[in-house]
Amino acid sequence: GGRCAEMTSVLFALVALLTGIGCAIDVGFTKKPFQDALEGMGHGTRWVDRLSWNVDWYFACLVIILEFGALVICLSTFDCPATRGPIARTLSTSRSLCIMRSIVIIVLIVHLAVTQLVTLSFGAIAFLTYLCGMGMGVQVQTQQLIYSISNSTLEGSYDPYGRRHWHAWDTPFLSAQNTLRDLNMHRYCREVGHDGTEHFVILSDKHFYLGFLFMVFALALMAMALHGEKERVMVHEL
Numbered sequence: 001g002g003r004c005a006e007m008t009s010v011l012f013a014l015v016a017l018l019t020g021i022g023c024a025i026d027v028g029f030t031k032k033p034f035q036d037a038l039e040g041m042g043h044g045t046r047w048v049d050r051l052s053w054n055v056d057w058y059f060a061c062l063v064i065i066l067e068f069g070a071l072v073i074c075l076s077t078f079d080c081p082a083t084r085g086p087i088a089r090t091l092s093t094s095r096s097l098c099i100m101r102s103i104v105i106i107v108l109i110v111h112l113a114v115t116q117l118v119t120l121s122f123g124a125i126a127f128l129t130y131l132c133g134m135g136m137g138v139q140v141q142t143q144q145l146i147y148s149i150s151n152s153t154l155e156g157s158y159d160p161y162g163r164r165h166w167h168a169w170d171t172p173f174l175s176a177q178n179t180l181r182d183l184n185m186h187r188y189c190r191e192v193g194h195d196g197t198e199h200f201v202i203l204s205d206k207h208f209y210l211g212f213l214f215m216v217f218a219l220a221l222m223a224m225a226l227h228g229e230k231e232r233v234m235v236h237e238l
Contacts, residue, residue: 009232010077012225013070019218020066024059027211031055033192033204037125040191041179048121051114058114062215065107069222072100073229097230101223108219115212122209124179125192129201132189143185 031052038049051058076092090096131142192201 007077009073009225009229012221012228013073016218016221016225017063017066017070019214019221020059020063023211023215023218024056024063026207027055027059030204030207030211033201034121034125034208036191037129037188037201037205038121040188041124041128041183046178048117051117059211059215062107062111062219065104066218066222069100069104069226072097073225076229076233092233094230094234097226097233101226101230104219104223104226108216108223111212111219112216115216118209118212122205125205126202128183128185128188129192129205131185132192139185139189146180146183146185149180 035049035052038052072091075088076097131138
């Protein structure tokens with residue numbers, strides 16, 4: 001039973017690490033269509049746009065955290081000459097495991113927030129890309145609607161429905177106001193492709209989004225593994 005508990009933490013850590021590496025590879029290969037779509041949407045997605053251009057560094061940091069977590073668990077579990085040094089003994093204490101678990105949980109919370117932004121962006125991209133696939137007529141009508149909405153927000157603009165009493169709340173992370181102001185459907189559709197390539201764009205963006213989503217699973221699994229190993233080590237330290 002004890003040996004099974006030890007290996008469970010190791011197994012969870014290795015699965016989390018392999019999942020994280022797979023997510024990093026997946027996001028690295030599918031980021032280009034996502035970046036092109038965000039560029040076509042204008043300045044309303046500037047925060048997500050910055051993230052997409054630095055996504056390789058971001059996922060590299062996440063993988064390093066997962067690697068270090070797996071290393072700490074392995075040092076704590078296996079008894080070999082490499083685990084008998086002072087550094088290895090320090091890293092395998094319950095205190096070190098608790099600190100590492102806290103770091104992973106904080107990173108998990110941050111990554112959850114980032115994943116929410118990617119989710120919103122993916123929904124907007126999927127909708128606009130669908131409109132691109134509907135043909136030039138729908139693109140022109142959509143642009144006219146966007147133009148009308150943008151003009152209605154200008155000071156002193158004519159409103160046929162009388163005096164306006166509205167308060168449109170916006171967010172700086174995924175700004176609807178800036179997106180509608182800068183969005184050009186012709187430019188957007190040119191960025192994401194045309195003539196049947198919309199399916200490829202949606203498929204690539206979906207893989208990009210799933211990379212973020214499964215990284216949440218990897219970080220949560222690593223936090224569970226570190227917590228389980230901390231509890232096991234704490235019992236032996238008593």
